Amino acid sequence: MYLIRGREYLAKHPNYSLVGRENDLERISSILIRRSSNSLLLSGPNGVGTSWLTLGLQAAKANIDTPFDLIVKKLFWLNTDALFSSGDSAKINNEFQNILKKLTQTSESVLIISDTANFLEAANNTGNAHFINALNNADKLDNFQVILEVRDEKLSSVLKASTNMSELYTLYDVKEPTGDNLNAIVTNVSKQLAMYHKINIDISAIDEAIHLTSKYRDSLGLGGAQPQRAISLLDRALASYRQFTHKQHPKIAELTALIAKTTDETARLELQHQLKQWQQDWQELKAEISKTYQYQRDAESLRFKLQDEITALQEEEKNNQTAESSSIKTFAQLTAGGFDSPAITELKEKIRQIDSEINQNNERHNQLVMLANKDLRLMRQNVISEFSQISGIAANKLDENEVENLINLEKNLLTRIYGQDSIVKHVANAVKVSKVDTIDEAGPAISYLFLGPSGVGKTEMAKALAQYVYGDEKSLVRFDMSEYMEKHAVAKLIGAPPGYEGFEAGGILTNSVRKRPVGVYLFDEIEKAHPDVFNIFLQILSDGRLTDNVGRTVDFSDIMIIMTSNIGQQYYLNTELSDDNAKELASSELNNTYRSELLNRFNGRENILHFKRLPLTVIERIIRREITKLNQSYQARGLSIEMNDSCISAFCYDHYDLVRGARGLPGYIKTNIRPIIVNHILHHPNDTGRFNALYNKDSHKFEITFSPN
Template sequence: MHLIRGREYLARIQNFKLLGREHDLERISSILIRKSSNSLLLTGPAGVGVSILPLGLQAAKELPDTPFDIIVKKLFWLNTDSLFSSGDSNKINDEFQRMLKKLVQTPESVLIITDTYNFLEAAHNTGNSHFMNAINNADKSKDFQVILEVRDEHLSSVFKWNSVISEMYTLYDVAEPVGENLTLIVNHVSESLSIHHKIAIDATAIEEAIHLTSKYRDSLGLGGAQPQRAISLLDRALASYRQYAHKHHPKIADLTARIANSTDETQRLELQNQLNIWERDWGNLKAEISKTYQYQRDAETLRFQLQDELATLQEEESNNLCPESSAVKTFAQLTSNGFDSPAQANIKEKIHQIEKEIATNAEQHKKLVALANKDLMLTRQEIITEFSQISGIPSTKLDENEVENLINLEANLLSRIFGQNDAVKHVANSVKVAKVDTMQESGPAVSYLFLGPSGVGKTEMAKALAQNIFGDEKSLIRFDMSEYMEKHAVAKLIGAPPGYEGFEAGGILTNSVRKNPIGIYLFDEIEKAHPDVFNIFLQILSDGRLTDNIGRTVDFSDIIIIMTSNIGQPYYLNPGLSDEEANNLATEELNNTYRSELLNRFNGRENILHFKRLPPEVIEKIIRREITKLNDSYQTRGLEIEMKDSCITCFCKDHYDLIRGARGLPGYIKTNIRPVIVNHILNSPNEKGKFCAVYNTERKNFEISFIKK
């Protein structure tokens, strides 16, 4: 049947229970009972649970407090594969028309298409592209309602297939569950995972799975969105842990480690006795499990052989009793359908006996496995280990205490950002407030506007924040605002209006935040953007929300926004002005350039920060840091670079340029010093030693010599 009734469809889902989605269910219910625009287009990223909501709607019909307007709705799921399985265009069309007729004849019917993209593609490939138009016409005529389910990545393609969809259906964007709702869902699903793997799951493992998959969103192989990411991580961690624990039982590993660390001989002997007993019992248990498994495999093989033998015997006896030339049936022929021959009965008895033994053995195997898993429990550490394998992030980094990271944030930033102590302290404190303070405020998590000369640490601050808060500089997403100088730049950010080319694709900014709703967004050189773009920024900074061209609301509440501007550059670069005078003049120019309502959105202008010119001693410190990085990088090859402080001072004095800032000096090292090291490695890969870099004040360059160890 191409239409599956709701109750039947729900019965196919074992232990279904809708948790943490009450608000979503209430919203789609209210849409379905409207008079107009009462059909739905459900969309969301893969793994977020788009298909769960209609199932929840069906399940809610059985609850006593569900509104009658929803109870009377008759839900039908379309079996797309069944409808198009024949490949015959005419037959498919006939079956489709019968399906529509049934929906029209059923009062309060709702058609649910679980994968609209697949449906449209199958209809097109079989020459039935008109199917969607027929469904739309029926919806328009109020014959029945429709719920279309579309994944985010297919939404633009669906709109291209049928442009009327975006106008006719009420778009409902299914957002990722967060907080208690996310924990509730993952806890519920983890129960079925625990039953499948036969291993208990500690509450801390679930918390860590949610934490890691929410913080590190770009990790591969874990699904597109929550809760699927956390569920996938738990499933993978359970599989890995089960395999490892059955080879190296945690209790045996623990006793072995305790023996190695013990200094008391009496204690060591006692632990060794315990270890011997555990190894013996564990070895015996594994042997018993292996024995039951082997018996099961052999018994099933024998059963298949007997079934084949029975089938052959039945065929032979049937041929002997009913030869084609015989016109008269004997008593044996007349009774052959009701009685087994002695040979058949004997084989069937053997099969019956083997099946009983298989069932008994399976039960014994199940008990032995349960005994083997009795002391096993998936903990937080196994989650960290598995996630480290997936992401490539060292487990030591994943295991860092976030509270300690916040406490040490200022010190960590100062280790990378030199000469901007006031700005670093301000940023560190405001980030701590955003992360810890429980006051609910509109707008993004925190927003900054960085002013100052080029190459003094504005972009480096953004990178350092990304590294210290989210564990990876890749969590920093950069927008070069020089690419948004034209009037149509707004359409690039939030998507083109309906009817214009590119409408289906959505906006660059809104799509990015939907994909990465937690992170740091850097908008570089905002003064180059078209003035219309600032209307969007005003909404983001004020409400922390933005609606794209398709109608989806994008949430910026967990985003850190950093904007940089070159306004006031002449003042910052003027050596005749003090830092305070340069800041005041730059602020005056800023006030003349931007509307006050925009500037006030940066925490009442408190988060508009001025970065200072870097004095010579700070520039020298940056060069020493670069040399330290080089030495750390080549240490494994037995190579090091030596550069005396006097050489660094002379080099900085000759090469530091206020206009280029600190960027020019590391660039010189990359261009002139690193090639010498690399060429040495290529020519003498096994030769270890020290490179001595001496600065020539006349030629204004480094002369590098190599001393072999």
């Protein structure tokens, strides 16, 4: 009742097969057959498949190639809900002791707890907090082994449940599958989805589901990790596709579109005939399917009614027997239908007939549905459409060609980064290499250190990369290094050691990368960080890996790292120095500030880039861009803003400040021009027309007038 044998547990998953996890299975198998620390703590994000992996241990026992040392292991799953269902502390404790006794008496036994955090919480709530110590003690005495499954966010609470958890258990971090392994898993599960929905799935739909859920990781409602995200998207897309196509078959829409395009009258008449026939056949088929639904409802309703009659008769006979003080049935009762009365026997026979008819009706229904779905196939575009509904991202943006995006990356970046053309080209080429080149190299996808004055495009470059490489600025994760000035800042990034305050929270950086293993990570103003933090950066930039406070390895290989620094600001802002002289002096100060081993990690210093001061011509382009944004924003209201080039030039000449850079002038527009427009809209919501912005050189302010249409 409380322990489910491995074979019984596997039987509950008749279509089970483990693909894409062979390496993980081999590694946890090797842990189970070790002499010490041979119990497992399986940790991973929600949706990664830890439970599917442990089930693979049982399935592997039927494989002739599985080592005998694993075959002899007897796996038991704990039914936690059943164990704690009574709420009676004493009873629960007795049952648990019986479980431990049974496991101890069974050689080579392994206890698997699917949700360890839930188990511990239930134990604590029922006054049985000692259960974890009992398990650990049994493990220490080699009575049996234990596999604890726990989600990432609950790992710290499980580790602190007992002081010797890390000593007894080997922590195995189940990572998200990638590449061919991810494709194999999703393809395998998609067969089950196709059977359930009775609709075939094109391979392009599978590939697109994997692509979208890997690229746009922050979209809501799709599970926490791969492969669950891609599987959930396919399931949703199939449900929406079924709902849409069962209203109107795609063939009808296709014929309707062809008729609209056809100019030849003979061909048009033939298509109209086909359309009419399709519409008639489709309506008849849907009517037949509806009949099977109606029959199912009526038959089940009748069955319930007959079952209620049987229950009433049985209760009546029981009362009669009690009244007669006799438990012996008559011969007629015995021969009529076992120990049932003739009336009950007759009702049960009717139920058997109904069950038979229901089965026949179900077969007929399935045949009709298969006929309705035979020409249906979930395609790539259907997945894109469903993801667009979930994420709110326009379908045409999701449908963008990745290769074309990479080809146009430099051009796209230049629409946001002005006056730094050589840097844009350098970064764009690095991104292309990281995405296309197949040479396997350690370290993050790309890593750059940006120097230069404030407001020249360093942070904007990071945002633009997130936008044009990953499709959304939300893919940018920013760390303000002024928050990591203290010596203990390292603990904030990777997590405090066991026993210290904050251990349960884990590391801010490592937690973030585990949640978002792709994207742009911006480390702003690194000169403000404590020197010990740079030891972490050395490891990330060199190996592309980092180990958190509980021993999990975090992978940075798909992360783009951008670091910025204010070192050399005084040189960049000195207008008496040329760009080259400022760069040379800033580089010298950089060398005196940081160790060579850190600077060399930026691709042998090739990726240490110096942003130049922006000339007035570039600042004017930025202001024109801001005015264009305003016009696009108010276009739907029938409003526009006009500012001629001479006004822009005069405004930039008067207000441009090297210290604030390009940020200052857009800030002026937001503070001084946009409020005038907004106030006009509030007072005259139905007005359409043009705002004319004229710059007064004497007052150094804009004078704005409104011209109605």
